[in-house]
Amino acid sequence: MKSSGRVAAAFARAEGEERAAFVAYLTAGDPDLRATVELARAVEAAGADVLELGVPFSDPIADGATLQRAAARALASGTTLDGVFAAAAEIRAKTDLPLLLFSYANPLCARGFGRAFREAASAGFDALLLTDVPAEESDAVLPDVARAGLDPVLLVSPTSDAGRMRAAAERSRGFLYVVSRTGTTGERARLAEDLQRTVARARRAADAERGDRGTLPIAVGFGIASAEDARRVAAIADGVVVGSALVACAESGGARAASAVETLARSLAEACRR
Amino acid sequence: MAERAYFGAYGGTFAPETLMAPLVELAEAFDEARRDSGFRAELDGALRDYAGRPTALFFARRLSEDAGGARILFKREDLLHTGAHKINNAIGQGLLARRMGKTRLIAETGAGQHGVATATVAAWLGFESVVYMGSEDARRQAVNVARMRRLGADVRTVDAGSRTLKDAINEAMRDWSATSATSHYVLGSALGPHPYPTMVAWFHRAIGREARAQTLRRWKKLPKAVVACVGGGSNAIGIFQAFLRDRVRLVGVEAGGRGTALGDHAARFAGGKVGILHGTKTWVLQDREGQIAATHSVSAGLDYPAVGPQHAALRDARRVEYVSASDSEALDAFDRTTRLEGIVPALESAHAIAFARKLAPSLRKSDLILVNLSGRGDKDLPEVERIERGS
Numbered sequence: 049m050k051s052s053g054r055v056a057a058a059f060a061r062a063e064g065e066e067r068a069a070f071v072a073y074l075t076a077g078d079p080d081l082r083a084t085v086e087l088a089r090a091v092e093a094a095g096a097d098v099l100e101l102g103v104p105f106s107d108p109i110a111d112g113a114t115l116q117r118a119a120a121r122a123l124a125s126g127t128t129l130d131g132v133f134a135a136a137a138e139i140r141a142k143t144d145l146p147l148l149l150f151s152y153a154n155p156l157c158a159r160g161f162g163r164a165f166r167e168a169a170s171a172g173f174d175a176l177l178l179t180d181v182p183a184e185e186s187d188a189v190l191p192d193v194a195r196a197g198l199d200p201v202l203l204v205s206p207t208s209d210a211g212r213m214r215a216a217a218e219r220s221r222g223f224l225y226v227v228s229r230t231g232t233t234g235e236r237a238r239l240a241e242d243l244q245r246t247v248a249r250a251r252r253a254a255d256a257e258r259g260d261r262g263t264l265p266i267a268v269g270f271g272i273a274s275a276e277d278a279r280r281v282a283a284i285a286d287g288v289v290v291g292s293a294l295v296a297c298a299e300s301g302g303a304r305a306a307s308a309v310e311t312l313a314r315s316l317a318e319a320c321r322r
Numbered sequence: 323m324a325e326r327a328y329f330g331a332y333g334g335t336f337a338p339e340t341l342m343a344p345l346v347e348l349a350e351a352f353d354e355a356r357r358d359s360g361f362r363a364e365l366d367g368a369l370r371d372y373a374g375r376p377t378a379l380f381f382a383r384r385l386s387e388d389a390g391g392a393r394i395l396f397k398r399e400d401l402l403h404t405g406a407h408k409i410n411n412a413i414g415q416g417l418l419a420r421r422m423g424k425t426r427l428i429a430e431t432g433a434g435q436h437g438v439a440t441a442t443v444a445a446w447l448g449f450e451s452v453v454y455m456g457s458e459d460a461r462r463q464a465v466n467v468a469r470m471r472r473l474g475a476d477v478r479t480v481d482a483g484s485r486t487l488k489d490a491i492n493e494a495m496r497d498w499s500a501t502s503a504t505s506h507y508v509l510g511s512a513l514g515p516h517p518y519p520t521m522v523a524w525f526h527r528a529i530g531r532e533a534r535a536q537t538l539r540r541w542k543k544l545p546k547a548v549v550a551c552v553g554g555g556s557n558a559i560g561i562f563q564a565f566l567r568d569r570v571r572l573v574g575v576e577a578g579g580r581g582t583a584l585g586d587h588a589a590r591f592a593g594g595k596v597g598i599l600h601g602t603k604t605w606v607l608q609d610r611e612g613q614i615a616a617t618h619s620v621s622a623g624l625d626y627p628a629v630g631p632q633h634a635a636l637r638d639a640r641r642v643e644y645v646s647a648s649d650s651e652a653l654d655a656f657d658r659t660t661r662l663e664g665i666v667p668a669l670e671s672a673h674a675i676a677f678a679r680k681l682a683p684s685l686r687k688s689d690l691i692l693v694n695l696s697g698r699g700d701k702d703l704p705e706v707e708r709i710e711r712g713s
Contacts, residue, residue, distance in 0.1 A: 107492055110340070154614070155613070157612060158611060180598070180601070182338075182339055203339040205339045205342075208339060227339060
């Protein structure tokens with residue numbers, strides 16, 4: 049089965065419009081799945097190009113406090129993998145917004161990777177990011193990911209050397225995800241100063257690996273908190289991923305969460321225009 | 323990375339990308355260090371002069387008579403500096419961190435013994451140290467918290483999740499992913515991503531080597547069985563590895579807690595299934611959705627939802643048997659060992675003693691059961707007294 053190509057198409061469209069793609073992250077089920085469907089609608093209306101939905105996990109070692117709280121709220125409201133898939137299907141029924149499934153390995157491993165990937169694809173997911181499965185472990189699951197028709201997205205970080213960056217680029221479809229700095233997800237006062245260098249290294253790795261298969265876009269995430277941050281990242285990367293800031297906005301938004309998130313997402317989407 | 327990342331189907335390096343460079347750096351540094359005779363000599367010297375190796379092998383005569391059967395021998399890791407086997411690994415990783423040019427040690431701790439060992443080594447080597455500890459564990463192990471702070475460690479209690487060891491590991495990994503340029507993460511058990519399971523086992527190999535040689539020298543034969551408690555499994559792998567090629571029964575004792583329902587115990591092989599937690603593929607206590615389950619044990623050091631990957635492989639190979647002892651069996655063994663031998667065992671080790679007491683009557687009086695007494699129980703006295711008061 050071939051991937052839908054929705055993610056690549058979204059990046060290409062943004063590129064054509066001379067802007068970076070805006071990738072919005074939401075923790076599925078925070079505080080419940082109904083809210084997730086509403087927030088998805090809000091970020092789409094605000095101009096998001098890709099929606100990344102996180103499967104809540106009890107032990108999210110790569111996440112900061114904001115996303116850990118979001119996962120705890122989602123689990124407390126009884127969010128299951130089936131629920132996440134049902135929410136995705138509901139979102140997919142109303143939109144062509146590309147959907148990226150973000151997860152720690154264990155919730156999908158518990159279902160059986162192959163089955164979980166197939167169900168994710170049928171629910172409408174286009175791509176998959178497993179945060180604790182680096183390139184060397186990914187080879188055991190990538191054939192199943194491809195069979196399900198999902199685009200694998202791998203991460204690189206400022207500490208990844210050229211070989212690791214090439215390995216991640218070689219395995220990624222849709223885009224390559226650059227973690228802006230070491231540490232966990234979450235907002236930071238200042239983006240890492242060497243980000244430009246990291247992005248340039250990732251781009252070299254992506255170009256070297258892709259050869260004549262066309263370019264692999266580079267998106268940057270982790271620590272992008274404001275429109276100003278997004279503007280700076282949009283100037284050097286093909287995509288901007290914002291997670292914790294949106295989740296924190298929803299967290300403090302209470303009954304008006306959806307409109308607060310839409311307002312923030314709109315300013316982030318605007319900031320992605322170059 | 324090397325194939326040693328896996329033990330059969332278990333192990334691996336399931337870590338976020340930001341941790342991969344430090345893990346590769348650590349794996350290379352460890353490989354290089356253990357081949358370096360200078361490093362091995364330095365390590366052996368520190369284990370001898372600072373930690374107090376070799377530890378004694380003790381025949382627990384009255385406990386054996388009480389159990390009625392084979393002779394029960396204790397490998398006295400409780401006699402080590404700081405009171406548990408954990409110091410072997412903390413010294414090893416501390417010396418390795420110095421060799422790598424790191425100046426700050428990060429550790430997680432459950433019962434506090436690994437935190438104390440790391441804080442001790444940090445004081446000795448002049449490092450900064452930060453120890454993460456679940457707030458529930460910190461309550462149960464207040465004496466060790468005070469000890470760590472006195473040694474200069476920054477003890478950070480963790481209120482997330484179940485507020486026990488697994489949550490402390492999450493925080494320690496987060497800290498390391500942000501500070502790996504200057505920090506070394508001293509993981510305290512034979513688990514986590516490669517190279518930790520291999521490395522921690524290597525730093526504990528002296529336990530089994532000494533015990534095997536001491537048993538042969540004093541008793542002119544090998545034990546019938548070697549018994550050790552298994553949380554992550556570092557003391558167990560430390561003693562088992564010397565006997566893997568012998569015709570000796572090897573038994574790992576998990577925490578049976580207060581019952582068999584999920585959440586009431588920490589017996590991964592009885593109630594878990596294969597999953598991925600904290601960087602390694604192994605047996606994990608989890609619900610149907612793959613969410614990590616809460617655990618319970620009277621012993622904070624065994625209260626962990628996953629087991630070291632080498633143990634999972636040894637179980638598949640049928641080389642080691644894994645059983646469990648309940649809270650009450652462990653408390654009973656704790657009491658009897660204290661009253662009959664004048665030795666206060668750690669509640670962790672008391673699980674191993676509880677199984678040895680059950681095994682002894684089925685063996686001959688001339689047979690030997692070697693129990694790894696992995697630590698001393700001073701730290702557990704307040705908790706044991708609290709349980710006895712029923713509060």
